[in-house]
Amino acid sequence: MSLLEVQDQFDSDDKCLEYLFRVRWPEGFHCPRCRHDQYYRLTTRGLYKCKSCHYQVSVTAGTIFHRTKVSLRKWFWLIYRMATSKTGVSIVEMGRELAIKDYKTIWVMAHKIRQAMGQRDAQYRLAGLVELDDSFFGPTSSEGKRGRGSERKITVLIAVSIYTDREGKERPGFAHAQVVSDVSAETVDHFLDRLGVAPPDKEFLIEEIRTDGWRSYRKAANDKGIGHHRVILRDPKMAGHLLPWTHRFVSNAKAVFRGPHRGVSTKHLQRYLSEACYRFNRRYWGPQLFHRLLFAFTAGTEITRDQLLAPDS
Ligand SMILES: [Zn+2]
Numbered sequence: 001m002s003l004l005e006v007q008d009q010f011d012s013d014d015k016c017l018e019y020l021f022r023v024r025w026p027e028g029f030h031c032p033r034c035r036h037d038q039y040y041r042l043t044t045r046g047l048y049k050c051k052s053c054h055y056q057v058s059v060t061a062g063t064i065f066h067r068t069k070v071s072l073r074k075w076f077w078l079i080y081r082m083a084t085s086k087t088g089v090s091i092v093e094m095g096r097e098l099a100i101k102d103y104k105t106i107w108v109m110a111h112k113i114r115q116a117m118g119q120r121d122a123q124y125r126l127a128g129l130v131e132l133d134d135s136f137f138g139p140t141s142s143e144g145k146r147g148r149g150s151e152r153k154i155t156v157l158i159a160v161s162i163y164t165d166r167e168g169k170e171r172p173g174f175a176h177a178q179v180v181s182d183v184s185a186e187t188v189d190h191f192l193d194r195l196g197v198a199p200p201d202k203e204f205l206i207e208e209i210r211t212d213g214w215r216s217y218r219k220a221a222n223d224k225g226i227g228h229h230r231v232i233l234r235d236p237k238m239a240g241h242l243l244p245w246t247h248r249f250v251s252n253a254k255a256v257f258r259g260p261h262r263g264v265s266t267k268h269l270q271r272y273l274s275e276a277c278y279r280f281n282r283r284y285w286g287p288q289l290f291h292r293l294l295f296a297f298t299a300g301t302e303i304t305r306d307q308l309l310a311p312d313s
Contacts, residue, residue, distance in 0.1 A: 001290050006080050016072035017046045020059045023295055031055055064112040064297050070105065074098045076294070078106070082113055083282075083293045088256045088275065108305045111271055113297075118274030120296045121281060126161040126174055126195045127205035129229075132217060133158050133239075133246040134183045137254065137269060154266050155180050156273065157191050160245035162210070172245040175280045177253070177273040179266070185219035192220060212243065249280060 001009075010016050021029075029039045029048065036052035046059035060066045065075055077098060081089045095106040138153030157180050161173035176195055180187050196206035208227030211217040221228035231242035240247045253276040282289055 001080075003080075006076070006290065010073055010076045013072045016076055017059060019294070020046065020063070020065070020072075024059055032057055064116055070100065070109065074100065075109065078109055079113055079293055079297070080290050082110065082275070083279075083289050086279075088279075104309065108309065111268065114271035114275045114278075116297050117278035117293075118271060120293075121176065121274065121277055122194075124174055124281070125198045125205050126159060126176065127207075129162045129208045129210060130195070130206050131160045131162055131243055131246050132188075132209045132211045133243050133250075134180075134214075135246075135250045137257070154269055155183060156250075156269075157183070157188070158246040158249055159191070159195055160249060162245065172248075172280075175245070175249050175277050177249065177277055179270045179273065183214065183216050185216040185223070188216045188220040189223060192224060210243065212239065249276070252276065252280075 010019070029037055031037075031039070031050035031053060033055040034050060034053045036050050038051035040049045040051060041047075042049050042056065047056060048059065049056050058066065060068075065072060068075065078089075078094055081094060091106055091110050092103070094110070095101070095103060098106065100106045100109075134155060134157050136153040137156055156177055158175070158177045160175045162170050163173050165171050178191055178194075180191065192206060192209075193204075196204050198205050204224065204226075206224075206226055208229055209217060209221055210229040210231060212233050213230035218228055218230070233239055233242060240251075253273065256276065257272060282292075285292065
């Protein structure tokens with residue numbers, strides 16, 4: 001969907017509400033309480049009342065748009081820009097573009113969108129061969145491996161599933177990145193469980209991990225009874241060749257964080273990573289992306305403005 005098409009399709013808040021209505025009730029209105037299909041429209045803000053039991057339901061309930069004071073057009077526009085930008089958008093710039101003068105307002109909107117992106121990706125599982133590595137994110141640009149970082153640096157585990165295409169070439173599938181407190185075997189084990197255990201029968205889908213051979217990876221692979229392929233890193237500079245996908249993800253993410261998202265704090269890094277994963281995982285989706293993202297936003301739980309703005313714990 002192009003920029004102009006988005007502007008045309010959503011040229012009023014009413015049209016945004018109609019869109020949310022269709023996503024929420026694709027077969028027409030159904031009262032969540034009594035399943036009755038007749039309703040009154042109460043306000044222009046998407047409030048509906050069941051004609052049978054008089055239950056009032058908001059079309060934005062349970063979405064990131066619930067009780068927002070900001071125009072839905074602005075929300076849709078910000079989502080479009082965040083979903084389709086290759087490198088991430090500058091919030092200051094978006095604030096100007098959307099005429100949202102209060103920086104905190106647009107900042108909270110962007111973080112709600114990132115949170116929803118992360119919740120969406122949390123539903124996906126990795127399978128087969130998975131490249132696994134850890135990296136430090138922090139205020140200084142110096143790269144480091146585990147144990148050598150300063151206290152202000154944040155450790156992140158990165159996993160990318162690898163598949164082989166028809167020509168026999170390895171390709172990246174899905175990526176996950178998670179802020180962790182350390183790279184112990186236990187932490188790696190939990191991370192792998194989160195990525196690889198599929199409901200309902202809790203089958204573990206990851207068959208092999210490829211890493212730099214750090215003992216925690218070895219132990220976690222042993223404990224899980226999966227393969228461990230260790231690449232031989234004689235020179236840390238070779239990591240980009242031997243573990244190419246995690247390294248590409250990390251260097252892209254760091255470039256973005258150095259740019260528009262200057263000063264990413266510990267508290268919020270996970271959401272920035274979720275946004276980076278979301279984009280990486282949908283790099284071939286093209287025009288569908290915007291609608292899929294809006295669709296995702298009509299489900300899922302919310303993080304509140306107060307939670308986002310609370311001081312780091
Ligand atoms: Zn009803």
